[in-house]
Amino acid sequence: MPVIKGSERYNCQVxxxxxxxxxxxxKLWLANDGNYRELRWFTAWKQKDQLEDFxxxxxxxxxxxxxxxxxxxxxxxxxxxAVAVEVCxxxxxxxxxxxxxxxxxxxxxxxxxxxxxxxxxxxxxxxxFISATHSRGGVYMYSNQQGCDGGRLYFDGCSCxxxxxxxxxxxxxxxxxxxxxxxxxVDLDAVAGFRGSISSFQEQAxxxxxxSSVAVQYSLCQPFNxxxxxxxxxxxxxxxxxxxxxxxxxxxxxxxxxxxxxSGFLLPLSGGADSSSVAAIVGCMCQLVVKEIANxxxxxxxxxxxxxxxxxxxFPTESREFAKRIFYTVFxxxxxxxxxxxxxxxxxxxxxxxxHLDVSIDTVVSxxxxxxxxxxxxxxxxx
Numbered sequence: 001m002p003v004i005k006g007s008e009r010y011n012c013q014v015x016x017x018x019x020x021x022x023x024x025x026x027k028l029w030l031a032n033d034g035n036y037r038e039l040r041w042f043t044a045w046k047q048k049d050q051l052e053d054f055x056x057x058x059x060x061x062x063x064x065x066x067x068x069x070x071x072x073x074x075x076x077x078x079x080x081x082a083v084a085v086e087v088c089x090x091x092x093x094x095x096x097x098x099x100x101x102x103x104x105x106x107x108x109x110x111x112x113x114x115x116x117x118x119x120x121x122x123x124x125x126x127x128x129f130i131s132a133t134h135s136r137g138g139v140y141m142y143s144n145q146q147g148c149d150g151g152r153l154y155f156d157g158c159s160c161x162x163x164x165x166x167x168x169x170x171x172x173x174x175x176x177x178x179x180x181x182x183x184x185x186v187d188l189d190a191v192a193g194f195r196g197s198i199s200s201f202q203e204q205a206x207x208x209x210x211x212s213s214v215a216v217q218y219s220l221c222q223p224f225n226x227x228x229x230x231x232x233x234x235x236x237x238x239x240x241x242x243x244x245x246x247x248x249x250x251x252x253x254x255x256x257x258x259x260x261x262x263s264g265f266l267l268p269l270s271g272g273a274d275s276s277s278v279a280a281i282v283g284c285m286c287q288l289v290v291k292e293i294a295n296x297x298x299x300x301x302x303x304x305x306x307x308x309x310x311x312x313x314x315f316p317t318e319s320r321e322f323a324k325r326i327f328y329t330v331f332x333x334x335x336x337x338x339x340x341x342x343x344x345x346x347x348x349x350x351x352x353x354x355x356h357l358d359v360s361i362d363t364v365v366s367x368x369x370x371x372x373x374x375x376x377x378x379x380x381x382x383x
Contacts, residue, residue, distance in 0.1 A: 005054060005071060008043040013085050013112055015076065021069045023076055023214050024054055028097060031089040035116060035153060038089075048073045051212045073097070074212035075106050079219045081188055082106045088113040091128050102136040103201075103208040107191045109138055114145045117156035117248045119241060122173060126160070126236060134165030136201065137194035139186055146175060148255035154248055161186070164194045166233035173239060174247035176254055176292045176300050184231040188221060250285035257326075258303040264326035269349060269356070271331070271341035276348055282327050283352035286319040293317075320353025327354040332361045336382075 003012045003024060010026035026045035030038035054071035061067050075084035084106040086097050091111055098109050109132065115125065129140050139161065146157030161169040161184040169184035195201050222228070239247065257265070265282055269275045292300040293316060304316050308325040316322035329352075331337075331345040342358065349356035373379045 002042070003054075003071075009041065010045055011038060011042040011087070013087055015085065017216065017218065019064060020066055021056070021060075021064065022216055023051075023074070024069055024071045025074075025085050025087070026072065027087040027090065028073060029090050029093050036089075045073060049212075051214065070214045072212070074214060075101055075104065077213045077215050079217060080221045081108060082213070083108045083110065083220070085109070086111045088115065091132065096132065098132050098138070098140075099136065100209055100211060102138055102195075103205045104211045104213075105205075107138055107188055109133075109140045111140070111142045113142065114155060116153040117173075117244070119244055122156070122158055122238065125158075126167070129160065129162040130165050130167070133162055135198075137164050137191045137198075139163050139188070139191060143182075146180065147178070148252045148259070150256070150259065154252035154255075156248060156251075161231070163231075164190060167236050168231040168233060170234065170237055173237075174244075174251050174288075176251060176288055177297055178299060185228060187230055246281060246284040247288070249281045250288055253282060253285045254289060257307060263307060263309070264328060266328045266330070267354075268332055269329040269345045269354075271344035271348070276344070279327075279329060279348055279352055279354065282354075283319070283323060286316075286323045286327070286353070290316050290319045290322060323353035324355055327352065328357070329354040330357045330359055332359050334360065334362050334365055 001012050001014050003010050003014075003026070005026075011030065012027065013025045014021060015023045015025065027038075027042070028045055028048065030042055030044050032039045051070040051072040051074045053068045055061075055068050056064070056066060075082050082105050084097070084101045086101075086109055088111065090097050091113075098106075101109070115121070125142075129142055132138070133140050140163075141161050143159045144157050145155035148154050156173050157171055157175060157180060158173040159171040159180065159182045160167060161182060163184075163186055168186070169182045171180050171182040253265070267275060267279055267282070269279055289300060289304050293304060301315055304310075304322065305314075308316060308322055310316070329345070329349045331342055333342055346356060346358070369379060
């Protein structure tokens with residue numbers, strides 16, 4: 001959330017509990033490479049040695065019956081554990097905040113991120129979560145935006161929970177759902193036990209740099225219960241590169257289609273590699289939609305009924321039938337087109353289920369060449 005403090009605008013996480021804001025945590029390190037330009041809009045928070053008092057805007061103050069809130073870098077000390085946030089890019093910096101926070105007794109780390117999909121990038125993220133807790137212990141809860149924000153990026157979700165270097169819960173990487181909740185049962189005594197077994201951790205904690213905290217008189221944990229099963233380590237799920245190439249753009253296309261108000265896609269399908277790849281991705285999108293409807297997603301079902309113009313209680317149950325309603329392909333052939341590419345385009349369209357047209361453009365090409373010759377006195381020739 002953007003928060004203006006004085007003359008600066010900060011990118012912040014706002015931590016709330018029971019209708020009260022307990023802390024506003026500004027981002028320390030901003031993403032300013034690749035697809036991101038945070039320094040264009042925000043200032044990095046540089047006062048790491050203290051928490052300041054921030055006066056809430058009048059309307060918020062009136063609604064919450066709260067005048068001010070701690071603002072800055074620090075952690076929250078509950079009655080039974082300590083919790084801190086690490087904001088997106090901060091996890092991947094050379095000296096991430098979680099290193100000093102762990103030495104200060106923080107057991108639970110939360111990271112709300114906006115990380116876009118890039119081929120094989122998930123492995124890079126997961127290695128960072130595991131590394132953050134493997135040598136220091138702790139619970140790392142990572143949540144990531146999922147979907148298309150209207151631009152060219154797709155955010156691929158895969159929220160997860162890591163404890164002491166082990167993945168114990170993992171969300172889906174490619175999904176058409178608007179919201180996905182990942183849940184895990186964790187024993188925080190396992191964190192204390194893990195840290196107590198590392199002598200170097202104990203030594204470094206004894207000479208740590210003190211970080212400010214906010215005391216909250218509230219218990220997060222449930223009483224110990226032998227009947228409660230804990231979440232154990234699981235095998236990390238990765239998609240193959242081919243699946244990533246299909247699912248990532250396929251999910252992006254669906255998000256863009258349902259938000260844009262359009263009724264489908266039109267693709268000039270030549271039978272070549274480029275247009276055929278795009279057609280295959282749209283076909284994959286249709287398969288994902290039908291699969292999600294079969295899994296009971298009512299929002300996807302409602303969007304598909306609206307876009308596909310279904311009536312009388314009907315909805316998509318087969319990807320080819322759905323593609324026939326929303327995907328139009330056109331082979332625009334000329335005297336220079338081969339029969340092979342024409343047949344490839346037709347075969348692929350049939351496999352996907354698109355509404356396919358085979359249109360000759362010789363008349364259009366001839367008219368264009370005649371106009372060009374009339375205006376320039378020259379006629380283009382292909383060698």
